[in-house]
Amino acid sequence: MGKEKGKDILYSLTKAGIGAIPLVGAPASELLQLIVTPPIEKRRSKWMLKIGEKIKKLEENNIDIKELENNEVFIDVVLQTTQQALKTSQNEKIEYYQNAILNSAIGENPNLSEIQIFLNFVSNFTVWHIKILKLFDNPKKWFEEQNKEPPSFLGGGLSDIITYSYPELKEQKEFYNLIWRDLKRAGLHNTAELNGMMTSSGLFAMRTTAFGKKFLKFVAENPFDKS
16 A cells, blocks of 8 residues: 555544544544645645646647637546546656646647557556656667766667666666566567667667657657746
8 A cells, every 4th residue: 555545544534533523523523624635635736736837838839728628638638647647656657647638738649549548558657667768769869868978888788778877777687677578568669678789879779669659759748848
């Protein structure tokens, strides 16, 4: 059981216990509700406030947000991402969900079936899945964006790129190999193994499929939002 979920359950039990006390119960329960906001409500309030701020930026970039009321894809995305975002405390995932909402608002992907698959990827994958997929979408560009000097390998395996880029994964070979297989099964990259030897040019080749690129684009930062 997660810490946040545990807090919610504790809150509910505490409130129920106070409410069972004769005479004092009801007002004490109301007082508790005023003073102690349940963690899930905090998450929901923070989420809705952030989404409101993001959508406001669409309006500032000449997108008629009133039209979104009739955009069924957008409404579906808002409902699904809200449900999923409230289940996680990971800021990276929450940002992916926010980006998905904004990208659906500007028509980045009108295919609802693909959108549902992409949102399920965000929900079911770890943050590391998306980090590793981004790295191999365009390794050279990744190093530039990270202001990180690329490795000067004459040859090696893709696992060497992972551990160079993310030293914290150096002793977690089974972990990143599992992630790589997950991404392959999902059809997001086109390389079977991380440990096969290849040349330096091969190490820096793009490895995502067209479907993988579409997924990364859909959860990427909205072009109007540079915050």
